[in-house]
Amino acid sequence: MEAVHEGNGGGSGLVVTELSHIKELVKQLDVHLGGSPDLCKLLAQQIFAVTERSIGMIKSGHFNGPKRSAAGAGLDSPPLSATPSPVSGVSNTPFKPNKKRKTSEKGRHQIRVSSAAGGADAPADDGHSWRKYGQKDILGAQHPRAYYRCTYQKTQGCAATKQVQRADEDPALFDVIYHGEHTCVHKTAAAAGMVQPAGQNPDAQSLLQSLSSSLTVKTEGLTAAGTQGWSTTTPFSFSSPAVSGMTPAEHHPFSTPSTPENCFVSMPTSLEPSPATSGSNHMCMTPFHVHSELQTMVSALVEATSMPAADTEEAAFSYWGFDDSALHVNNLDEDVNNFDISTFFA
DNA sequence: AAGATTTGACCATC
DNA sequence: GATGGTCAAATCTT
Numbered sequence: 001m002e003a004v005h006e007g008n009g010g011g012s013g014l015v016v017t018e019l020s021h022i023k024e025l026v027k028q029l030d031v032h033l034g035g036s037p038d039l040c041k042l043l044a045q046q047i048f049a050v051t052e053r054s055i056g057m058i059k060s061g062h063f064n065g066p067k068r069s070a071a072g073a074g075l076d077s078p079p080l081s082a083t084p085s086p087v088s089g090v091s092n093t094p095f096k097p098n099k100k101r102k103t104s105e106k107g108r109h110q111i112r113v114s115s116a117a118g119g120a121d122a123p124a125d126d127g128h129s130w131r132k133y134g135q136k137d138i139l140g141a142q143h144p145r146a147y148y149r150c151t152y153q154k155t156q157g158c159a160a161t162k163q164v165q166r167a168d169e170d171p172a173l174f175d176v177i178y179h180g181e182h183t184c185v186h187k188t189a190a191a192a193g194m195v196q197p198a199g200q201n202p203d204a205q206s207l208l209q210s211l212s213s214s215l216t217v218k219t220e221g222l223t224a225a226g227t228q229g230w231s232t233t234t235p236f237s238f239s240s241p242a243v244s245g246m247t248p249a250e251h252h253p254f255s256t257p258s259t260p261e262n263c264f265v266s267m268p269t270s271l272e273p274s275p276a277t278s279g280s281n282h283m284c285m286t287p288f289h290v291h292s293e294l295q296t297m298v299s300a301l302v303e304a305t306s307m308p309a310a311d312t313e314e315a316a317f318s319y320w321g322f323d324d325s326a327l328h329v330n331n332l333d334e335d336v337n338n339f340d341i342s343t344f345f346a
Numbered sequence: 347a348a349g350a351t352t353t354g355a356c357c358a359t360c
Numbered sequence: 361g362a363t364g365g366t367c368a369a370a371t372c373t374t
Contacts, residue, residue, distance in 0.1 A: 132351060134366060147365070
């Protein structure tokens with residue numbers, strides 16, 4: 001997982017490298033947090049999912065803004081409440097045999113992701129439970145396309161589906177196309193009251209340290225890559241209903257209240273892990289947004305593990321742990337696209 | 347035994 | 361008619 005694919009511009013390569021690293025670390029963290037509260041796992045999954053999407057978007061150049069998708073004009077116009085709800089509990093109409101070709105369907109959302117573990121057969125877990133229902137050889141493609149639907153389609157009428165196809169150019173990459181929104185409720189971490197400090201997990205601590213110390217994500221390359229189609233104002237599609245409408249300034253990376261309750265309550269709703277749900281909720285995000293998103297999650301993770309309080313200033317923030325550990329975030333003022341996150345353990 | 351995957355067939359769209 | 365998306369029976373896995 002060291003080879004960074006050029007994709008679209010050398011500038012993005014740096015970000016891809018950094019984000020790939022984060023992804024790996026989060027995966028490890030997820031493993032080591034096995035015995036810790038569900039919240040920590042959820043956080044790790046969400047960080048991972050966002051990272052995946054970021055990498056996919058950067059690599060594939062699937063940005064919502066500049067170029068009109070050839071697939072059709074129906075990408076926007078969120079049907080949000082107008083979800084084709086299969087009407088809960090209706091059993092005499094299981095799933096109507098819809099064999100229509102989904103060419104210009106609303107809520108379509110395509111990303112490119114890397115495989116879960118280097119040479120895995122499938123892309124990394126996206127936080128949802130899928131059931132494979134078909135596979136097809138696609139004309140002109142070297143690899144077959146797999147069709148998945150939400151595991152809870154039957155029980156909850158969730159209409160989300162996805163198609164996964166290994167990229168021809170790089171077998172380590174997968175093109176994933178999501179259709180529909182997840183209406184299912186599973187693993188919503190609704191287990192309120194389960195919040196408990198996880199700072200006693202040494203593995204989590206060390207991994208967190210590793211994660212944080214590696215989280216120096218720079219986007220100046222991206223912003224300078226205007227010739228490649230990027231610019232500071234070039235938005236790309238990113239799924240996060242929570243921050244829609246927020247400006248980067250409003251969406252302060254570390255403005256989250258630092259009580260565990262607040263952290264817990266805000267996470268499931270504000271950081272929806274499902275890429276599919278973004279289908280109708282596309283928002284435009286600059287690379288700055290991506291960093292804000294990641295750092296918000298890191299801060300929430302920190303809060304979930306051990307660190308109860310934050311000193312917030314304009315450009316630098318410090319989270320102090322119970323055990324003389326601290327997470328220091330420095331938003332370089334001369335470059336708003338550049339954050340430094342470092343940890344200190346006494 | 348229940349749930350998930352595989353795979354050939356069916357059907358709608360191009 | 362070719363292609364892509366889905367169904368459903370058969371098979372596999374847990």
